[in-house]
Amino acid sequence: MIRTLKNGLGRATLLLAFVLFSAAGHSQEIPTDAAVIKEGESLFNANCKSCHAVKRKLVGPALAGVEGRAPSIKWIIEWVKNPAKVIASGDAYAVKIYEEYQKAQMTAFTGFKDDQVLAILAYVKSEAEKPEQTVAAAQPGAAVPAAGAGIPEGYLNLILVGMIIILVLLVVILGFILTTLKKFLDQRSLTDEDKEVVHSPFTISGTLQSPAFLFIVCFIVAAVGFKTVIDGLYTIGVQQNYEPKQPIAFSHKVHAGQYEIECKYCHTGAAKGKSANIPSANVCMNCHTQIKSGTVTGEGEIAKIYAAVQNNKPIEWVRIHNLPDLAYFNHAQHVTVGNIQCQTCHGPIEQMDVVKQYSLLTMGWCIDCHRKTDVNTKGNAYYDKLVELHGKTSKTNLKVEDIGGLECAKCHY
């Protein structure tokens, strides 16, 4: 009995000593020097960031609090330098981690010195102790510059109404002044000629019924009507400004504008084929396996991609640009050979939350561009002789119209 107690006491003391030692050891060994933390940051960004984050699980575990979790600092150093060796040695914690992460082994960083690993740990610790940055805290600050950026529409209307009231008041005041002046002049003795000037036959109804006035009004009404009719007729079959609601509120402003993702990353067909193509959901999932909540639209819109993937049901986007069958258009020809920027025809896509048809897409619009645009002949031996020949007879650059860009059968066949 005494022996067991003694044994137990001994074990407890040992354990206590170990805990104390290791706890002391951890905080002692990790440097807190700012310069070291800085060094650790650059090392972390260069080597660790691809698999680890401080507060988030990526490929590997979140590193915050690793100095308390792992058996010892020495163990961490050995692990970083050669994880395979530590696992092979049968170390229980190493094997557990290895199993937990589906036997995906961490890269061995044999080139690291002990100090460098400590510097990384110092950086991780300093990051872990930083308070969480919340989006909610940042948002009120964001709203202020947005409000100050331009005059809201409501104010503009108020200003307009105010101005109209002031103008009406001015007319009334002028009317008063006129009548008082007339009265004042009537009281004085005037010659007949002057009286005629004061009481001129000018009346509003008289003016309204004069043929000159009627002619002007009729002319303006007819001209405006004619122009509206012609303009209206020209919009038939032209879908400029078509801006349909899409099944997912995908924002080009966020993806192409703010994150600067190249158009062709998703629209892979633009450089290769007739149609630019809408990406399938697997392209979305390259990033959205991780990004589950958008800053603008929250989780609802992104969840629609997951639903599409899960149910194996394609997302039915609404087609915006639609050329009639009688005209042929090929993206690759323009994007790859012609080196035309997407924005030339599609407008400032990178600023659009909802995409709309920016260009007319009429024949006149096509022809106009073919007349004005130089052929992209640089570094293309196919055009060398043509450019030479063209140079002999013309002083302008080789335009698209010079190589048959206006031929009917180029697009209509």
Next chain:
Amino acid sequence: MKFNRIISTLIAVSLAAVLASCAAKGDNPGREYAPNMYHSVAYEPLSQITDEDAGAWVNALDNRSGEYFNSNRYNPHRMNMREPAPNTVKRNKYGWLPYRISKDSLDYASKVLKNPFDSAASVLDEGKVLYETYCKHCHGAKGEGDGKVATGVTIDGVQKSQVGGVANLKSDALKNISEGHIFHVITQGKGLMGSHGGQINPDERWKIAKYVKTLQK
């Protein structure tokens, strides 16, 4: 006379109003001229009309569904395109067969695969353009894993989401990887990176691999 004038004004105004509604705006694509030409009877990419009665009013023949209906009744979701027939493979213009090394055989792939292209300037130029199209927004212009998608952006004081786990291609761990390794990872993905085999052709992947090696120097 006055009455006539009012009538004619009314007609002009209503005509203008009717025509003004022809223009496209918002969800309304506008009035079409020769609508049969806009709604192809043949299968068209990216346009699918699943309503069988759509365009019945322009039908030239009585014995078919609406003129605009251009979906395939027999495919799942009435899609017009289908997966290739089973057990068939596509050869590209170089005669290469589809890539078949599985995702977890990275070590094998990095040893076995050889880049069919040499380091000619034209290959590297193409590789650069392709890298900047498909890789730059995550891996950064110089391959340091600092593209805008990886670092996140701050718009109006709001820190936007970022993708984690983007590899720094210049790190010690990746500095000496083979071009076959790069090809395999682009094709199949690795870690948190998804497969890009569907977006980038095999020859383009090899060109990117060549260019990445120059970045790593």
